[in-house]
Amino acid sequence: MGDQIKYLLDESRIPKHWYNIQADLPKPMPPVLHPGTMKPVGPDDLAPLFPMALIMQEVTTEREIEIPEPVRDIYRVWRPAPLFRARRLEQVLGTPARIFYKYEGVSPAGSHKPNTAVAQAFYNKVAGVTRLTTETGAGQWGSSLAFAGALFGIDVTVFQVRVSYDQKPYRRALMESYGARCIPSPSTETEYGRAVLAKRPDHPGSLGIAISEAVEIAAQREDTKYALGSVLNHVLLHQTVVGIEAMEQMQMADAYPDVIVGCTGGGSNFAGIAFPFIGAGLRGGAKPRIVAVEPAACPSLTRGKYAYDFGDTAHMTPLTKMHTLGSTFTPPGFHAGGLRYHGMAPLVSHLKELDLIEAVAYHQTECFAAGIQFARAEGILPAPEANHAVKGAIEEALRCKREGRSETILFNLCGHGHFDMQAYMDYTAGKLTDQQYDEQELAMALSGLPSVPEPA
């Protein structure tokens, strides 16, 4: 038998707790502010949108949060997810580095998103919520929440960015197969959507607008709450099952990462793989380098400002301090739709400010090239988002080759590309270009950031 390439954990090893990095932060998070009063928001301010259990997860500094058994029960459909040693890729690259990857594409929705969708659906179900609203771009998150809603018997309404709704109908079909209702945004179902359409009837939509619509519906109805697929602390918390499993699997492989690589859009899959390792470092353990890879066309960590900003376009959300390109910034239409967000998770942003993580940006064509190289070596075709992590890992492996160092690299392969074949077709046909954002628009968007008085 050849050397081991796959590290599988028994079902009993699905983590029993999520890891909360807020317990180990050297400096606490800046408060979330109410945009009217500029005062820190309290749990009650968020109660119209989220069940109290999730609000408490947003702010707690407890290190371990127990994963409820009904959530673990559904995690068992695909968890523990495999960890692979990328031996064939190592050979192709001729690198002395050892490359490992955690593969989250084994979930029924094909990505890491169900890790939090299932948890959020559970806490809402327990709180008596009968309907969840959310937004989605290409549809990874919407289809994951639709999946979770089906299993818990919660109606799911998804506001999908209209351009994706029209151009990429297959994720929508998956949502509808799970029984969710999918509405192109901007829509006539909300006041905000109608206002947007009144100004521009053919508006293509944006994630920020779709969030506004989903929030508006949830805020109005007692039985309806809102669910977000990334950015928020509790979402990142739920994703830590990825890293907790990976830690145990690396131990099986008798290895510990020198470098951990993840792609960042809102920040949740990156947090999932990285936070448990960062936390172990903060508690005195080894400190791997942690590399966030973002798209050069939407570079919130590398080019954004660390400032208070809104999460949505209609400015209905509270203000959070994060790396942001400005809530009015519209990223160009590149293919990794899951990374097209103006902001970054406040927790990830905070860690960046504390120099606990690095960030790097790549263009989409070099990421697709990396994805193709990975697929031909390892057999798994990554999602366009995941290609950024692949690119980052390959660059680290090539650095090791140049430096003659046999470091251990771990990255998160957060999803498969089976729903993204149009992007691969365009890439193969040479039709993909590396869009640049408009520097002037970015400057405008950044100058429009809300002005927040410095806390005393």
Place this chain on the structure above:
Amino acid sequence: MGDQIKYLLDESRIPKHWYNIQADLPKPMPPVLHPGTMKPVGPDDLAPLFPMALIMQEVTTEREIEIPEPVRDIYRVWRPAPLFRARRLEQVLGTPARIFYKYEGVSPAGSHKPNTAVAQAFYNKVAGVTRLTTETGAGQWGSSLAFAGALFGIDVTVFQVRVSYDQKPYRRALMESYGARCIPSPSTETEYGRAVLAKRPDHPGSLGIAISEAVEIAAQREDTKYALGSVLNHVLLHQTVVGIEAMEQMQMADAYPDVIVGCTGGGSNFAGIAFPFIGAGLRGGAKPRIVAVEPAACPSLTRGKYAYDFGDTAHMTPLTKMHTLGSTFTPPGFHAGGLRYHGMAPLVSHLKELDLIEAVAYHQTECFAAGIQFARAEGILPAPEANHAVKGAIEEALRCKREGRSETILFNLCGHGHFDMQAYMDYTAGKLTDQQYDEQELAMALSGLPSVPEPA
């Protein structure tokens, strides 16, 4: 913790042998005949198309065929595949039956097809073959061989039925991402393709024509061989890893199936799950009922004739005795493309003649309804082909409910539906109909079967 739902085997439990049911047949297989001489073909007759190792697997009666380590090495990317207890589906159906399913959608191509693609690529590689040709309809098989070819460094040329090539470009994009060349069939690259196009320049193609083209190319070149994704004995042999793993996993669940259900097109995923259990029964063990589920629009087992026929349209293949609708029969264009074949694997046909298996046919809309019900209960959206197995299993579970019997049902969920969302969109939109084949065309095709003298 709830009751167990997933039965995982350690990587070391990937089978070390394939199971060859020819060792246990109460009556040997009818010989394969040369269409010119009507005499049994020998290994040399097949040597232009296949490497000798695969030809020997076609005819051997050895019970266990060792799986080469390089094949097991790649199997480790997704094998052992999980076995699930469908507890939520059982609850929805209110059945006293226990339903288990083996899930082959975890492979990088999303179906069971890589089980044989990897094996075939390996034996060809060892024999010095540098290029493989094959045919594909919707693309499940083509993408699986492209995947295997990429890992073994073999060029893969896929003749894809033109109507699928034009209408379903995403599987093609997957093949091309793996580095394969994909040609719409009928093509101008073969004599037979040119002859077909001369008669009808806009011919939409068929699996039979694509096979003829792939065989023509392979037969002409020393360095090129042909690979088939189903039907042949060695293909079915490779798929028995599915059933061998399932047997061990059922043991973990402390259960043994009373009924085994699989969908049948060419017969390979059905054989994979069923043969190891049938073999155990033939050697004195328990004898579960074995149910093959086929599409009512292409019902080779339930409406075909058990007779010698060609595997392709140009009549370049040898004659095999099988259940066939006639090699000139064109099934209507339903969505389970993997089940649109005029014939049935000779081994499966032989077992049917020996009354070791049953067969039943369902229409596509009732199969899609079953698939949606399954997805909302279990969270996994099946491929349209797999929906036939889901439908068959649900029918068995409902029979158990009517009869008050708590039988154990096992079925093979051979692939996910992520590449088949157009079919689900059409179904949800009410656009899918249950096509009927043309009875007159079937009668014609059957009357045109080659006449073969009865053996002495």
